[in-house]
Amino acid sequence: MTNLNVSLIGVPTDVGAGTRGASMGPEALRVADIHAAIAAFGADVRDCGNLAGPTNPNLPAVGGFRHLQEVAQWNEILHEAVYAELRAGRLPVMMGGDHCLAIGSISAVARHCRSVGKKLRVLWFDAHADLNTATMTPSGNIHGMPVACLCGHGPEVLTRIGGHIPAMLPAEIRQIGIRSVDEGEKRFLCELGVEVFDMRYIDEVGMRAVMEQALAGVDENTHLHVSLDVDFLDPTIAPGVGTTVRGGPTYREAELCMEMIADTEQLASLDIVELNPALDHRNMTAELAVDLVESLFGKSTLMRMHRQTRGKR
Numbered sequence: 001m002t003n004l005n006v007s008l009i010g011v012p013t014d015v016g017a018g019t020r021g022a023s024m025g026p027e028a029l030r031v032a033d034i035h036a037a038i039a040a041f042g043a044d045v046r047d048c049g050n051l052a053g054p055t056n057p058n059l060p061a062v063g064g065f066r067h068l069q070e071v072a073q074w075n076e077i078l079h080e081a082v083y084a085e086l087r088a089g090r091l092p093v094m095m096g097g098d099h100c101l102a103i104g105s106i107s108a109v110a111r112h113c114r115s116v117g118k119k120l121r122v123l124w125f126d127a128h129a130d131l132n133t134a135t136m137t138p139s140g141n142i143h144g145m146p147v148a149c150l151c152g153h154g155p156e157v158l159t160r161i162g163g164h165i166p167a168m169l170p171a172e173i174r175q176i177g178i179r180s181v182d183e184g185e186k187r188f189l190c191e192l193g194v195e196v197f198d199m200r201y202i203d204e205v206g207m208r209a210v211m212e213q214a215l216a217g218v219d220e221n222t223h224l225h226v227s228l229d230v231d232f233l234d235p236t237i238a239p240g241v242g243t244t245v246r247g248g249p250t251y252r253e254a255e256l257c258m259e260m261i262a263d264t265e266q267l268a269s270l271d272i273v274e275l276n277p278a279l280d281h282r283n284m285t286a287e288l289a290v291d292l293v294e295s296l297f298g299k300s301t302l303m304r305m306h307r308q309t310r311g312k313r
């Protein structure tokens with residue numbers, strides 16, 4: 001059963017992004033009424049407010065990284081906040097902020113899994129693999145590097161957050177919706193053996209088969225973490241993002257992903273990142289994100305008896 005004690009954690013920063021504006025994401029999600037959308041399922045929802053961290057100095061890359069110290073500080077703060085909510089038996093919803101924040105969030109989730117003996121499964125919904133390192137990245141923007149850092153490849157101020165290097169194993173992550181991967185990243189994905197369901201594969205086999213494979217092996221002892229980069233979605237339905245890539249999933253495909261995750265009843269933590277209200281139209285991308293969150297928490301059109309008809313995974 002999905003934990004119905006939910007904590008919203010706002011992380012208003014864009015220090016890891018190339019385009020400014022994701023720092024306004026938490027407020028846009030509140031305006032789209034994320035609190036009520038989750039509370040509608042009988043959940044006890046607590047809005048913890050926004051974390052406070054360094055401002056965005058808007059400087060060029062140094063040694064292959066932009067804003068490394070600021071990114072490290074935000075992620076240290078976030079790590080402690082997410083870990084505290086998990087320890088308190090609550091389901092943290094991290095409202096970003098850019099995707100560099102997955103370092104703090106997922107390192108906390110992984111630390112929690114180690115301490116309670118749970119298996120970790122991360123579902124990474126994104127247009128990008130976010131597996132860059134300083135030597136591969138053209139921009140130095142750290143929001144393109146969180147998967148590498150979590151897997152132990154990156155500057156020590158980021159890889160050591162949570163006190164366990166690597167924070168997570170490549171075998172614990174599944175990437176879905178990928179359609180823009182740098183040359184170096186392609187080789188690195190292959191080398192690490194990350195399981196990637198790219199858009200071509202989704203086109204060929206369909207989203208249902210993809211999600212069945214991405215969720216294979218998830219059982220009652222699995223902590224399911226969803227990291228939802230809004231650029232996963234097709235830009236025609238989700239324009240409020242700094243790094244749009246056309247050819248993403250449709251509204252229904254995205255909903256199906258979330259509904260199939262809800263069916264497992266193992267969702268235990270969530271990141272919503274890269275929402276950029278400065279680029280959005282009348283908050284439509286935030287509203288879409290909240291729609292997806294509703295499905296993730298179990299909104300369905302009909303009463304479905306998935307436990308009986310699908311059997312145990």
Ligand SMILES: [Mn+2]
Nearest residue numbers: 099126130229
């Ligand atoms: Mn991303």
